[in-house]
Amino acid sequence: MNEVTIKNHSSPLYIASQNGHLEIIHILATHKADVHLSRKADGCSPFYAAADKGYCEILQYLLKLKADVNKSTNDGVWCPLNIAAHRGFFDCVKTLVKLKVRTLFCICCSHGQA
16 A cells, blocks of 8 residues: 555555545555655655645545655755645645645745745
């Protein structure tokens, strides 16, 4: 259930989250898929993948599974709130702000804008 694919180093839960497959996420969750398992290459979590694609319903479901809403990428530059805002996913940003998630100011810093 939590094995990572060789091709893209992603778990089944990550792939389902990235592609908006809520029913598959539900099935994986009922079989104890690890909601915290991130890709080793970049540290992106299933929660981050959903934020990156604007899947608010998946974000809300993963929250029920106790996903880490503040987990940043390995380089510390992106977190779910940052990427949702960067991509213009207003509804996802509203969802995350209501949860009072922290944001990282690393985007501006890494681009010399701070």
